[in-house]
Amino acid sequence: MKHGREWSLGMAVGIALGGMIWSDSGQAAEQVSSIARGGRLYDKWFEVTGAPEPSTAHPAYPPSGGYADKAKDTWRCKECHGWDYQGKLGAYATGKHATGIVGIGRLNQGDAATVVKILKNDTHLYGDKLAEQDLSDLALFVTQGQVEMARWIDGKSKEAKGDRQRGEAVYNTICAGCHGKDGQAVQKMPPVGKVASENPWETLHKILNGEPDSKMPALRALDPQIAxxxxxxxxxxPKGKPGQ
Ligand code: HEC
Ligand code: HEC
Structure with a gap:
């Protein structure tokens, strides 16, 4: 009896502490990894799940869009809704990625079950492509995982509102092991300096959630200021390939 009581007291303290740690964001610890996985699914779900790459364009993708001939890309959430989650109101308002489609901001802090319904609707058609767990992680990302990009990145100059010196220490300890101190070590992608300066929204999304087909860590559990x-x-x- 006594034992049981101490145990439950310990539990209560643990729960209270857990609550304190996450009270900032209101997110339970176990949700954070689901949200990050949802973020990677948003990026490129078929690389996360290992499903075959779609071979015909998504029916909701406008035939006049710049990626209409790249079937698998038209199925990526980011292709229609943007790395900044703003759709036609954000970075994809113009240019090759423009589709005229809305962002996902309205569902930020919204109801996850509603998002699952949207993903299964006749516009989206993901019901037979993604498992329930995938849909639920995506819904968690949409409702709990959207960072307010405009708060962290200046839309015009594309400059991130961060502290470079603090960032250097984090980069050199967490990122450089794979990307190299100069960001040029992973051969199959453009140098980190090029991606980060040209597409800060994509880079922030990937720093927070990880990269779909790699062991790149997700920094989502940390204060977003660190990312x-x-x-x-x-x-x-450096923005060029090694030696440039
Ligand atoms: C080919 C383009 C396309 C892709 C890919 C796409 N969507 Fe959408 N999405 C739309 C369109 C069009 C709408 C608005 C009309 C509708 O819902 O019928 C929309 C609406 C939404 C909404 C509701 C927005 C609002 O304000 O009502 C959410 C949330 C959403 N999509 C999430 C996602 C997620 C998550 C994915 C990836 C699994 C995704 N979408 C992939 C085209 C797309
Ligand atoms: C475990 C190794 C690893 C670590 C650690 C890592 N990454 Fe990555 N990262 C990768 C791999 C692999 C890719 C994917 C390359 C590809 O397939 O295009 C990638 C992709 C990226 C991309 C996207 C490039 C593109 O155009 O697709 C960016 C940006 C990036 N990493 C930045 C970072 C930053 C910043 C950190 C530190 C917070 C970091 N990475 C930590 C392995 C890692």
Whole structure:
């Protein structure tokens, strides 16, 4: 009896502490990894699940869009809704990625079950492509995982509102092991400095959630300011291939 009581007291303290740690964001610890996985699914779900790449364009993708001939890309959430989650009101308002489609901001802090319904609707058609767990992680990302990009990245100058020096220390300890101190070590992608300066929204999304087909860590459990500091520093790295 006594034992049981101590145990439940310990539990209560543990729960209270857990609540304190996450009270900032209101997110339970176990949700954070689901949200990050949802973020990677938003990026490129078929690389996360291992499903076959779609071979015909998404029916909701406008035939006049710049990626209409790249079937699998038209199925990526980011292709229609943007790395900044703003759709036609954000970075994809113009240019090759423009589709005229809305962003996902309205569902930020919204109801996850509603998002699952949207993903199964006749516009989206993901019901037979994604498992319930995938749909629920995506819904968690949409409702709990959207960062307010405009708060962290200046839309015009594309400059991140972070501390480069703090970012350098984090970059050199967490990122450089794979990407190299100069950001040029992963051969199959453009240098980190190029991606971070040209597409800070994509870079912040990937720093927070990870990269779909790699072991790149997700920094989502940390204060978003840390990810933004890394982004600020990453944008100062060399933009050319090694030797350039
Ligand atoms: C080919 C383009 C396309 C892709 C890919 C796409 N969507 Fe959408 N999405 C739309 C369109 C069009 C709408 C608005 C009209 C509708 O819902 O019928 C929309 C609406 C939404 C909404 C509701 C927005 C609002 O304000 O009502 C959410 C949330 C959403 N999509 C999430 C996603 C997620 C998550 C994915 C990836 C699994 C995704 N979408 C992939 C085209 C797309
Ligand atoms: C475990 C190794 C690893 C670590 C650690 C890592 N990454 Fe990555 N990262 C990768 C791999 C692999 C890719 C995917 C390359 C590809 O397939 O295009 C990638 C992709 C990226 C991309 C996207 C490039 C593109 O155009 O697709 C960016 C930006 C990036 N990483 C930045 C970072 C930053 C910043 C950190 C530190 C917070 C970091 N990475 C930590 C391995 C890692």
């Amino acid at each position: 933004v500091d890394v982004l600020s520093y990453a944008a100062t790295l």
